[in-house]
Each structure stands twice: as structure tokens, then as C-alpha cells.
Amino acid sequence: MSKPVTIIMIEDDEGHARLIERNIRRSGVNNEILPFTNGTDAVNYLFGSDGTGLNHKGEALLILLDLNLPDMTGIDILRRVKDNKYLKATPVVVLTTTDDSHEIKRCYELGCNVYITKPVNYESFANAIRQLGLFFSVIQVPAAAT
Amino acid sequence: MRRRAIGQILLLAAGLAVLTVISAGSVYLVNRAREDARWVVRTVENENQISFTQLQLRRAESAQRGFVLTLQPNFQTDFEEAASQIPPALTRLSELTSDNPTQKRVLDQMIPLSHQRIEEFRKTIELARTQRLNDAAQIVREDVGRAAMNHIYDLAGEMRAEEDRLFVLRTTNADRSQTLAASMTGIGSGLVVVLAGISIFLVRRSSRARDQAEALLRDNNINLEATVDERTADLREANDEIQRFAYIVSHDLRSPLVNIMGFTSELEELRGDIFKRIAALARAGTSTPLVPDNATDSAEPVLEGTDKQLSEEFTEALGFIKSSIGKMDRLISAILNLTREGRREFQPVRIDTRELIEGIVATVAHQAAEADAQIRIEPLPNIVSDRLALEQIFSNLIDNALKYLKDGVPGDILIRGRTKLGFAIFDVSDNGRGIDPKDHQRIFDLFRRAGTQDKPGQGIGLAHVRALVRRLGGTMSVASELHTGSTFTITLPINWTFSNRNKAS
Known part of the structure; x- marks a missing residue:
């Protein structure tokens, strides 16, 4: 992953956020990680004060998204990202506890790129995140609004 | 409802009884009227018979007189004919009046008198025929004949009077029977009409009650269905809520579980590091020679005494925490699966x-x-x-x-x-x-x-x-x-x- 890619981590559980970050780092990814613990802050950052997403023009972003947020559902954020003309090419990785097949299907239909269920078993969890980190280190991310 | 049914049965029974009584009464009264009529006819017949007998006596007498006066044989023939009619007429009369003691008594007087008169006539005719006209005239002239004849008349009158009395009596009886039959039929018919009226009233009342009950039942049914629907909807809602609740609870329980599990594993990693450091420090303290710094080595550190015990207790505690988390995770997954099944x-x-x-x-x-x-x-x-x-x-x-x-x-x-x-x-x-x-x-x-x-x-x-x-x-x-x-x-x-x-x- 080229250096300027910023990872936006939207995760309300700070423990989860810490574990995710730690394991991504362990896989050798050194990109900037911006954590958000609620949907509102994340939306404000993503779409800017004017709500258009223009402020990220030319930046390369990658979104790590939890579906269960205290103030909104991750699905809403996913939908808005994929509807936004600047952000729609941004890869979205849904990382959540839900393994409900309807939910998974819905996320992919809305344009999510990867859906990962957080395993309770920590070895699997750490493994999954590290592999995700490895994945991050090889994928190409487009700049917003090309 | 039951009382009403009994009332209707009683009513029907009453109607039947009235009809039966009317029929029986009518049959009885008609029979009585016929009997009465027969008695009336009998009376008339009796009177006829009396008159006929009297008439024959008169004919016999006038024929006798005619013969005594003229001696013409025609009169004798007439006489014989009239005289021959009298005994059968009397027999007939006695037969007819055999049920009436009064008439019988009168008739018992009349029959010998009549026979006596006929004998007397025959005797005069015989005398006249044998040219003994004076003797014959003598007999006629004697008042005995007339007196007997008058007596017969009186008796016949008596009989006729008796028959008249009976006629009036029987006619009245017959009239009364007929009136009775008529009024009985009338009253009975009236009763039946009244009963029918009551029946119709009761039937209409009960059918109205039935209609009302049916309407009520229909309303109740509709209400019941509505109630059942309502309850079903409530139950469904409650059930859905439980499903949602179970889903959310199990889902939200999982999130902290990931942390507990994650940081426990992190602790485990740390534990390795800590005890390696302890082992190194312990060795340094006892100044064991030629031991490389193995803090970053993957090999298990060599521990002794209390350090070893501490390490084992640490491992045991972590093991219990991890196995409990694993169990809890399986239970939560099971609940999730069940709620998912419940929603399918x-x-x-x-x-x-x-x-x-x-x-x-x-x-x-x-x-x-x-x-x-x-x-x-x-x-x-x-x-x-x-x-x-x-x-x-x-x-x-x-x-x-x-x-x-x-x-x-x-x-x-x-x-x-x-x-x-x-x-x-x-x-x-x-x-x-x-x-x-x-x-x-x-x-x-x-x-x-x-x-x-x-x-x-x-x-x-x-x-x-x-x-x-x-x-x-x-x-x-x-x-x-x-x-x-x-x-x-x-x-x-x-x-x-x-x-x-x-x-x-």
C-alpha cells in the first residue's frame, strides 16, 4: 500500500480499536490510522462540514467499518460513502461481530469490498486482522474523486 | 328457553284436548239429536196410528149404519174391510206404545172396547141381514154403543194428548241437542282459534328471541374473532420482540467478549515476556555465567521455586478465563442461531x-x-x-x-x-x-x-x-x-x- 493511504477506523469499542490497530501494525503496515468511536464524528470527517466529501479530493482513503455504532448503523455510513461521488471508489472493509447472512449480503449489495466477522477466539481474530494488514500492504487504493 | 318449550307443548296438548272433546261431544250430540228426531217421528207415527184406528172404527160404524138402513151388500163389504183393518192397527199401536206405560194403560182399555164395538156392529149387521131389523135398530138405538164409542174417543183423545205432550217434549229435546251441538262446536272452534292465536304469538315471540340470540351470537363471534386476532397480534409482537431482544443481547454480549478474549491473549503474551525477564534477572542475581540474554528468545524461561509457582498460577488463571470465554461464546452463538431459526x-x-x-x-x-x-x-x-x-x-x-x-x-x-x-x-x-x-x-x-x-x-x-x-x-x-x-x-x-x-x- 502506497504511503499516503489513510486508514479510517470507525469502531465504537476502544478495546476492539486497540486490538485491531495493534495487529495491523504487527503485520507491518505503517499507514496513518484515524480512529473514530462514533458514527457522527466519522461522517463529519468523511464528508466535511459541507457534507459533500470534497475535502478529501485527491486523497487515498481506506475505511474499516463496524456496523454496530451507538449513534447510527455502519450500513448508513456505507451507503453514504458508496453514494458519494468523491468517496465511492474508496475501499470499505466491514469488520463486525455480526455473522448474519442477510447482513453480509446487504453490505456487499451496498458496495462493501470486504466483510470480516470478528472471531471471539483471539488467535483467529489476530490472525484475521494480520492477514487483513497483509492485504492492505498489497492492494492498490485509488485517490478519491479521480 | 326450556320453560318456553314446555309452554308450547302444553299449549299444543290443550289444543288437542279441546279438539278431542269437541269431536267426541259432537259425535255424542249428533247421535242424541238423531235419537231425539227418531222419537219425534215415533210420536207423529203414533198419532197417525191413533187417527187411523179411529178412522177405521168410524168407517166400520158408518158402514154398519148404512147396511142397517139400506141392506145393500156394499156396505157390508165396506164394513168387513174397515173391521179387518182395526186389529192390525191396534196391534201396531200397542207395539209402538209398548215403551210408554201411560199409553199402554189407555190402550189396554181401548182395545177391548174396540173389539166389543166391532162385535156389536157385526151382530147388528147379522140381525139386519136376517131381516130382524127391529132388533138391529134396537141395538143401535141403545145408548150402550154410543157411550162405548164416546169412551173410545175420549181414550184416543187422551192418547193423542199424551203424544202431543211427548211431541212437544221431544221436539224441545231435539232442539236443545242441536243447540248444544252447535254451541259446543262454536265454543270449541273459538277455543281452538284462541289457542292458535296464543301459539302464533308464542312462536313469533320465540322466533324473535331466537333472532335476537342469533344476532347476539354473531356479534359475539365477531368480537371473539377480533379478540383472537388482537391477542394473536399481541403474541406475535411479543414474540418478535423477544427474538429481537435475544438477537441484540447475544450480539452485544459478543463485543465485550472479543475484548476480554483479545486482551487475555495479549496478557498471555506479556506473561511470557515478564517471566523471561524474571528468569533473566534471577540468573543475573545468582550470577550464572555464560547465559545469553534470552528475553526475546522463544524458549521457555527456566524458573525456580516461587517464581515457577507464580508462573503456573498465572497460566492456570488465564486458562480458566479463556475456557470460560470460549464456553460463553458457544452459548451466545447458540442463542443467536436459535433466534435466527425462530425468524425463518x-x-x-x-x-x-x-x-x-x-x-x-x-x-x-x-x-x-x-x-x-x-x-x-x-x-x-x-x-x-x-x-x-x-x-x-x-x-x-x-x-x-x-x-x-x-x-x-x-x-x-x-x-x-x-x-x-x-x-x-x-x-x-x-x-x-x-x-x-x-x-x-x-x-x-x-x-x-x-x-x-x-x-x-x-x-x-x-x-x-x-x-x-x-x-x-x-x-x-x-x-x-x-x-x-x-x-x-x-x-x-x-x-x-x-x-x-x-x-x-
């Missing part, structure tokens, strides 16, 4: 039960071979039901049967089926270790198990099976003794439709 819509399809069970048996063939068990399938009834639910029901039961066989005894699992009153009844029997009767209820509860806990499992299978069977409108039960095997019996409707149960569950 069932689809009724025609199912070849034998084929379905043969499919299940094929998937467990390996386990069956391992357990040295045979699975026999007897002819089974086909049903209309949800295929996935049915698969889950039977595969859980067959799994259980295979799982809890007796060690060292070849397993024998038998699946049987029959139908009864629109229901298909399936038995899954085994010769396994059996279930203590005191546990028969418990095994259907979520997370509850029974018997020796030597097999993996969470205590979900049977709870799930029973929930499915109930949703399919059926029931299930178990018959089992320890060490002799178990039989699980499932009763399912042969034709399951949405309306049966799905709506309410």
Missing part, C-alpha cells in the same frame, strides 16, 4: 419422508460405521411441511441416537412412522444408554443435558427440535429407561399450512 419463514412443501431421512442417514454413515451402528428405516408416511425444519429435526434425533449409544454394544437405530387422524407419528428408537425418567423434561430445556457428560455438546439440539416441532403444529415426547434405549416420538400434521401455527409463532 417456513415453506410448506410435499416431502418424501423416506428420501429425506435416507439423505440424513447417508451424511452420518461414517459416524454410524465408527459406532458400529445400523440404521433401519421402516415405511414412512409422506407429509407436507417445511423441508429444512424436518431435516433439522431428524438429523438432530439421529445424531443424538448415534452419539449416546452404549459402549461395546452394536447400535440399532430404528425409524418408524404411522398416521392417525390427520397426523403423522414418527418414532426414532435406539438401543443406547437411555435417559433417566427424572430427566425427561430437562433434556428439552435449552443448555440442559442429562446423564454422563462424556460427549461434546451444548444442550441445544433437543430444545431446538422441540421448538421446530411446535412451530410445525406438532408435539414431541420421549419414552426411555436408563440402559435400555430411548424412543423419541414426533407427531406432526400431515398437511401443514401457514395458518396452522406459523402466524402465531
Whole structure:
């Protein structure tokens, strides 16, 4: 992953956020990680004060998204990202506890790129995140609004 | 209602009684009227007879007179003819009046007198014929004849008067009978009309009451349906809420669990580092020579005494935490799966039960071979039901049967089926270790198990099976003794439709 890619981590559980970050780092990814613990802050950052997403023009972003947020559902954020003309090419990785097949299907239909269920078993969890980190280190991310 | 019915029966009985009385009375009165009329006719006849007798006497007398005066034989013939009529007339009269003592008495006086008169006439005629006219005139002139004749007249008058009296009496009787019959018919008819009127009134009243009751019943039915619908909707809502609740709870419980598990594992890593440091420090303290700094080495640090004990206790504590988390995770997953199952819509399809069970048996063939068990399938009834639910029901039961066989005894699992009153009844029997009767209820509860806990499992299978069977409108039960095997019996409707149960569950 080229250096300027910023990872936006939207995760309300700070423990989860810490574990995710730690394991991504362990896989050798050194990109900037911006954590958000609620949907509102994340939306404000993503779409800017004017709500258009223009402020990220030319930046390369990658979104790590939890579906269960205290103030909104991750699905809403996913939908808005994929509807936004600047952000729609941004890869979205849904990382959540839900393994409900309807939910998974819905996320992919809305344009999510990867859906990962957080395993309770920590070895699997750490493994999954590290592999995700490895994945991050090889994928190409487009700049917003090309 | 009952009282009204009795009232109507009484009314009908009264009507019948009135009609019977009227009919009987009419028959009786008509008979009496006819009798009365006959008596009236008899009276007239009597009077006639009296007059006829009197007339014949008169004829005989005038013929006798004529003969005495003229001696013409014509008169004698007339006389004989009249005289011959008199005895039969008298006999007839006595016959007719034989029932009346008064008339009989008068007649008893009259008959000898009449015979005497005829004898006298005959004697005069004889005298006249033998030219003894004077003697004959003498007899005629004698007042004896006239007196007798007058006496006969008086008697006849008496008889006629008696008959007149009887005539009046009998006519009155006949009139009265007729009036009675007429009035009886009239009154009876009136009564019947009145009874009919009361009947009509009662029938109309009861039919009105019935209409009202029907309307009330209809209203009640509609109300009842509305109430049932309402309750069903409430239940459905409550059930949905429980499902949502269970889903959210189990889902949200998982999130902190990931943290607990994650940081426990992190702690475990840290533990390795810490004890390596301790070991290094301990060695440094005892100034063991030529030991490389192995803090970053993957090899287990060599610990001694209290340090070793500390390390073991640390490991034990972490082990308990991790195994508990693992268990909790499995339970939460189970609840999640159950709530997901509970939300799935069932689809009724025609199912070849034998084929379905043969499919299940094929998937467990390996386990069956391992357990040295045979699975026999007897002819089974086909049903209309949800295929996935049915698969889950039977595969859980067959799994259980295979799982809890007796060690060292070849397993024998038998699946049987029959139908009864629109229901298909399936038995899954085994010769396994059996279930203590005191546990028969418990095994259907979520997370509850029974018997020796030597097999993996969470205590979900049977709870799930029973929930499915109930949703399919059926029931299930178990018959089992320890060490002799178990039989699980499932009763399912042969034709399951949405309306049966799905709506309410």
C-alpha cells in the first residue's frame, strides 16, 4: 500500500480499536490510522462540514467499518460513502461481530469490498486482522474523486 | 328457553284436548239429536196410528149404519174391510206404545172396547141381514154403543194428548241437542282459534328471541374473532420482540467478549515476556555465567521455586478465563442461531419422508460405521411441511441416537412412522444408554443435558427440535429407561399450512 493511504477506523469499542490497530501494525503496515468511536464524528470527517466529501479530493482513503455504532448503523455510513461521488471508489472493509447472512449480503449489495466477522477466539481474530494488514500492504487504493 | 318449550307443548296438548272433546261431544250430540228426531217421528207415527184406528172404527160404524138402513151388500163389504183393518192397527199401536206405560194403560182399555164395538156392529149387521131389523135398530138405538164409542174417543183423545205432550217434549229435546251441538262446536272452534292465536304469538315471540340470540351470537363471534386476532397480534409482537431482544443481547454480549478474549491473549503474551525477564534477572542475581540474554528468545524461561509457582498460577488463571470465554461464546452463538431459526419463514412443501431421512442417514454413515451402528428405516408416511425444519429435526434425533449409544454394544437405530387422524407419528428408537425418567423434561430445556457428560455438546439440539416441532403444529415426547434405549416420538400434521401455527409463532 502506497504511503499516503489513510486508514479510517470507525469502531465504537476502544478495546476492539486497540486490538485491531495493534495487529495491523504487527503485520507491518505503517499507514496513518484515524480512529473514530462514533458514527457522527466519522461522517463529519468523511464528508466535511459541507457534507459533500470534497475535502478529501485527491486523497487515498481506506475505511474499516463496524456496523454496530451507538449513534447510527455502519450500513448508513456505507451507503453514504458508496453514494458519494468523491468517496465511492474508496475501499470499505466491514469488520463486525455480526455473522448474519442477510447482513453480509446487504453490505456487499451496498458496495462493501470486504466483510470480516470478528472471531471471539483471539488467535483467529489476530490472525484475521494480520492477514487483513497483509492485504492492505498489497492492494492498490485509488485517490478519491479521480 | 326450556320453560318456553314446555309452554308450547302444553299449549299444543290443550289444543288437542279441546279438539278431542269437541269431536267426541259432537259425535255424542249428533247421535242424541238423531235419537231425539227418531222419537219425534215415533210420536207423529203414533198419532197417525191413533187417527187411523179411529178412522177405521168410524168407517166400520158408518158402514154398519148404512147396511142397517139400506141392506145393500156394499156396505157390508165396506164394513168387513174397515173391521179387518182395526186389529192390525191396534196391534201396531200397542207395539209402538209398548215403551210408554201411560199409553199402554189407555190402550189396554181401548182395545177391548174396540173389539166389543166391532162385535156389536157385526151382530147388528147379522140381525139386519136376517131381516130382524127391529132388533138391529134396537141395538143401535141403545145408548150402550154410543157411550162405548164416546169412551173410545175420549181414550184416543187422551192418547193423542199424551203424544202431543211427548211431541212437544221431544221436539224441545231435539232442539236443545242441536243447540248444544252447535254451541259446543262454536265454543270449541273459538277455543281452538284462541289457542292458535296464543301459539302464533308464542312462536313469533320465540322466533324473535331466537333472532335476537342469533344476532347476539354473531356479534359475539365477531368480537371473539377480533379478540383472537388482537391477542394473536399481541403474541406475535411479543414474540418478535423477544427474538429481537435475544438477537441484540447475544450480539452485544459478543463485543465485550472479543475484548476480554483479545486482551487475555495479549496478557498471555506479556506473561511470557515478564517471566523471561524474571528468569533473566534471577540468573543475573545468582550470577550464572555464560547465559545469553534470552528475553526475546522463544524458549521457555527456566524458573525456580516461587517464581515457577507464580508462573503456573498465572497460566492456570488465564486458562480458566479463556475456557470460560470460549464456553460463553458457544452459548451466545447458540442463542443467536436459535433466534435466527425462530425468524425463518417456513415453506410448506410435499416431502418424501423416506428420501429425506435416507439423505440424513447417508451424511452420518461414517459416524454410524465408527459406532458400529445400523440404521433401519421402516415405511414412512409422506407429509407436507417445511423441508429444512424436518431435516433439522431428524438429523438432530439421529445424531443424538448415534452419539449416546452404549459402549461395546452394536447400535440399532430404528425409524418408524404411522398416521392417525390427520397426523403423522414418527418414532426414532435406539438401543443406547437411555435417559433417566427424572430427566425427561430437562433434556428439552435449552443448555440442559442429562446423564454422563462424556460427549461434546451444548444442550441445544433437543430444545431446538422441540421448538421446530411446535412451530410445525406438532408435539414431541420421549419414552426411555436408563440402559435400555430411548424412543423419541414426533407427531406432526400431515398437511401443514401457514395458518396452522406459523402466524402465531
